[in-house]
Amino acid sequence: MGKFLSNILTRILIIIVCGCVGVMFRKPHHNSRCIVCCPRFVLYITGFGCFFYPYLLAMSSFKSAIDFMCLLFFVVLWLGTFLLFVASLNWKLVYSDKGFLFRSVFRHISFFTYSQIDRIKFSKSGYNLKIKAYTIHISDFFENSDDFLQYLKKYRK
16 A cells, blocks of 8 residues: 555656646746846745655655664755745845835845945855845846846946
8 A cells, every 4th residue: 555655646746847847948937127036946946845855755764763864864955945945935126216125035025225225245146235234135146136236336326
């Protein structure tokens, strides 16, 4: 009975993965020009990981201390993947001529004008905006991060 259940769950997982990959390659991206956010494929990868790691845990049997260490590793990996999934869903920056609206990982929303920016610090992976007590990191990896930087240069005086 256990092997039958494992076989069924494996086939369901394969169908879900094929469907997600098909949707990812077929559907064009719908991000508008004035929104900086995580790329969509990050959502797909982390969302898949949120379902895949518990599946691995359910299908494995633990008989020794080494198996327990593997379990601990997969639980930590699953937790990190889940947190990254939630963060990529929540983090967003919407900008316009008047300023920008920032939504943090914890869904705290703040509006800033370009004149409120104290400093822009560039790094290898992107740039940081220093605004009073806030530091907003915008990675080069995010969608429309270059367009937002052009807005910063244009409106910040």
